[in-house]
Amino acid sequence: MxxxxxxxxxxxxxxxxxxxxxxxxxxxxxxxxxxxxxxxxxxxxxDKDALFHELMREGKLMVIEGLIMARESAGTRAGRDRAAMEGVVAFAQVYAPLFRLLLARGSGDPMQREVVDAITDLRVPELEEGQAGGWIRRDLDPRAAARCEVGAVFHLLDWWIDNPGQYTAEQIVEQLCIVRRFGVEGAGALADGGNLPPPPAAGSMTS
The missing domain is CATH 1.10.10.60 (Homeodomain-like)
Structure with missing residues (x-):
């Protein structure tokens, strides 16, 4: 009790x-x-500070453990990416207020910074491995790119929490996977069985 x-x-x-x-x-x-x-x-x-620090500690553990499990659950890069995005989207759905607290940076609270730093630290070695393997651009800075990814995921899900009727969870997962695989990894993702979208027709306009 x-x-x-x-x-x-x-x-x-x-x-x-x-x-x-x-x-x-x-x-x-x-x-x-x-x-x-x-x-x-x-x-x-x-006091309320002790409560805030406890919920941030608990939330950080949930996120990091979930990402580690996702990374270990699949044998391919595409599978690991999907598992990670599925986990993050599910977490945002079930724990929306906590999700926003964990990834918000405006307050400057060190606990919130720790969460973003920890997620970044998990992703950086994967990007470095990709550069060594030739499936990630060599001119990317892994730490800067990892922070870009965290920001993109947070802002999309922060918006989606307030607009759940715009996309299904599966559609959000799919878009996040596309952004991660092709926005960062580019054509190198083909080495893992991915498919780049076809180029636009000559003279066509894209939005």
């Missing part, structure tokens, strides 16, 4: 922090959102 109440407080904190910001969030609002008395909240966390 105690663990269940603690988790309710963490979930409620994610919603309130996402809506009001870390500075604007109030202990009373978090307790109300969780359906508990303020005193109950204080038996689990000494």
């Amino acid at each position: 105690k663990d269940a109440t603690r988790q309710r407080l963490i979930d409620a904190g994610a919603r309130v922090f996402a809506a009001d910001g870390v500075q604007g969030a109030r202990i009373a609002d978090i307790a109300r959102e969780a359906g508990v008395a303020i005193g109950t909240l204080y038996t689990h966390f000494p």
